[in-house]
Amino acid sequence: MREELSLEAPEHSLALLAFVLDVDRRQWSAHFYARLRTLTRDGVQARMSRGVADRWEHRAMEFxxxxxxxxxxxxxxxxxxxxxxxxxxxxxxxxxxxxxxxxxxxxxxxxxxxxx
Structure with missing residues (x-):
């Protein structure tokens, strides 16, 4: 969350929803539900506008x-x-x-x- 969205641990909670294995492609993934604690949409957009640790990989974010x-x-x-x-x-x-x-x-x- 810090790397992609510039969110620190106290600012959000995570719940693991699923752990997925694709044995044919030899891939795995973990699916999480993330919830912001105090930040709003505007707060997230403002935070991301200042840059993130890992360059933003998407052209836009839609809410x-x-x-x-x-x-x-x-x-x-x-x-x-x-x-x-x-x-x-x-x-x-x-x-x-x-x-x-x-x-x-x-x-x-x-x-x-x-x-x-």
């Missing part, structure tokens, strides 16, 4: 309300849908379930998919 329908619509936008890393949709789904519960997340996702 989306962390509600199941909003996140599902964002993931499935025509200009984004085929640009995600393979594990990204699963990570977003797991994080939403962690916060909002499986039933409400699956219901919202199904509604968004039906409206495509």
């Amino acid at each position: 989306v309300p962390f509600r199941p329908a909003d996140v599902a619509r964002y993931l499935l936008r025509a200009d984004r849908m085929h640009r995600w890393a393979p594990l990204a949709p699963a990570l977003f789904h797991l994080a939403l379930v962690h916060v909002h519960g499986r039933t409400s997340v699956e219901r919202a996702e199904a509604q968004v998919v039906r409206r495509l």
Whole structure:
């Protein structure tokens, strides 16, 4: 978090959601849910505008309300849908379930998919 977003440990909490092994590709990943303690969106943007330890790897950062329908619509936008890393949709789904519960997340996702 410090390297990518210039956030120090007291400023956020992390919860491990999943540990993933891809034996075919010999890759692994850990999926975490991160929550800011006191910083707001504006605070994060201001912090990052001053630079980060590891040069920023993305052209832009987009902020989306962390509600199941909003996140599902964002993931499935025509200009984004085929640009995600393979594990990204699963990570977003797991994080939403962690916060909002499986039933409400699956219901919202199904509604968004039906409206495509």
